[in-house]
Amino acid sequence: MDMYDMIILGGGAAGLSAGIYASRGGINVMLLEKDAPGGQLLLTDNIENYPGYEHIEGFELAQKFMRHAQKFGLNMQYEGAENIKIHDDHVEIETKSNIYKTKYLLVAVGSNPRKLGIPGEDKFRGKGVSYCATCDGAFFKDKNCIIVGGGDSALDEGIALTKFAKKVTIVHRKNDFRAEPYLVDLAKNNEKIEFLMNHEVKEILGEDKVNEVLLYNNKENKEYKMPIDGVFVFIGYVPNSKILEGQIELENGEIVVDSFMKSSHPRVYAAGDIRRGSVKQVAASGGDGVMAAIQIMHKLRAEG
Numbered sequence: 001m002d003m004y005d006m007i008i009l010g011g012g013a014a015g016l017s018a019g020i021y022a023s024r025g026g027i028n029v030m031l032l033e034k035d036a037p038g039g040q041l042l043l044t045d046n047i048e049n050y051p052g053y054e055h056i057e058g059f060e061l062a063q064k065f066m067r068h069a070q071k072f073g074l075n076m077q078y079e080g081a082e083n084i085k086i087h088d089d090h091v092e093i094e095t096k097s098n099i100y101k102t103k104y105l106l107v108a109v110g111s112n113p114r115k116l117g118i119p120g121e122d123k124f125r126g127k128g129v130s131y132c133a134t135c136d137g138a139f140f141k142d143k144n145c146i147i148v149g150g151g152d153s154a155l156d157e158g159i160a161l162t163k164f165a166k167k168v169t170i171v172h173r174k175n176d177f178r179a180e181p182y183l184v185d186l187a188k189n190n191e192k193i194e195f196l197m198n199h200e201v202k203e204i205l206g207e208d209k210v211n212e213v214l215l216y217n218n219k220e221n222k223e224y225k226m227p228i229d230g231v232f233v234f235i236g237y238v239p240n241s242k243i244l245e246g247q248i249e250l251e252n253g254e255i256v257v258d259s260f261m262k263s264s265h266p267r268v269y270a271a272g273d274i275r276r277g278s279v280k281q282v283a284a285s286g287g288d289g290v291m292a293a294i295q296i297m298h299k300l301r302a303e304g
């Protein structure tokens with residue numbers, strides 16, 4: 001079994017940025033990605049804050065990252081890690097078909113959408129319930145939809161959904177938003193968007209697809225039903241770190257790292273949304289990946 005210098009888990013902004021630096025740096029690096037490369041970029045409609053681009057679509061930026069990595073010959077394999085064993089001097093990664101050994105592991109696997117955990121959510125997933133307006137918005141042309149959540153994702157995706165939907169109602173459990181004020185203003189100025197503050201979704205109902213939701217007004221302590229075609233859930237993300245539990249330090253599922261992106265184990269680094277303290281921005285995740293790749297290359301040089 002070959003020993004890699006560095007294996008990167010995850011092909012989002014963090015993993016691909018690390019891959020660009022590491023492959024250009026000439027080390028023996030491989031990136032493992034279980035789905036399509038791009039990560040959260042593929043779920044983001046419009047990006048207006050990636051330096052150098054006043055506006056770019058998430059998909060297009062993901063393509064640019066990929067092509068850039070390919071230019072330097074990054075070895076990418078489409079496999080997911082099933083098991084990870086961390087040893088003193090190397091790390092083993094088991095996929096469905098292979099076991100890989102590496103001197104250093106960079107974990108850049110990001111996170112998955114958090115679920116509401118209410119009746120009907122799983123039953124109607126793909127039948128009116130979605131976690132990505134950018135991906136599924138086109139299925140809701142001229143339909144009435146709700147967005148659940150009050151952070152940047154909810155507002156951003158709510159605005160994106162108005163390209164297709166007839167009306168988008170943002171349902172938020174509090175009376176004020178966590179989202180950036182500029183996004184709140186954009187949503188308030190969008191004539192297709194309405195707001196239901198102090199509201200919670202208690203149940204998603206329908207027959208073969210969603211046709212109504214049971215809402216709870218937590219200010220007036222009242223429940224009522226609202227007819228609806230689509231329910232989009234944006235209530236944060238859960239880090240994909242289960243595979244590392246008990247092996248390195250985690251806090252609320254996020255990997256604890258130092259300022260060089262090193263985890264509590266010297267052979268494991270983390271970058272992007274998965275690491276504690278991430279600001280969950282494309283540019284910052286890219287920066288994390290770059291930092292980790294450079295640190296790992298320093299370590300490899302020092303080891304000779």
Ligand code: NDP
Pocket residue numbers: 049115116148149150151152153154156173174177178234235236237279280281
């Ligand atoms: P956040 O964690 O920021 O917000 C989650 C929202 O969901 C909060 O309003 C929260 O409510 C609500 N919520 C959480 N759990 C529940 C629940 N069980 N039921 C109902 N509501 C719930 O997540 P986001 O995905 O919005 O953002 C994640 C990160 O990504 C942030 O750092 C954000 O800034 C960044 N981001 C940036 C973007 C940009 O710059 N354009 C775009 C998208 C994301 P409450 O407020 O009551 O806790």
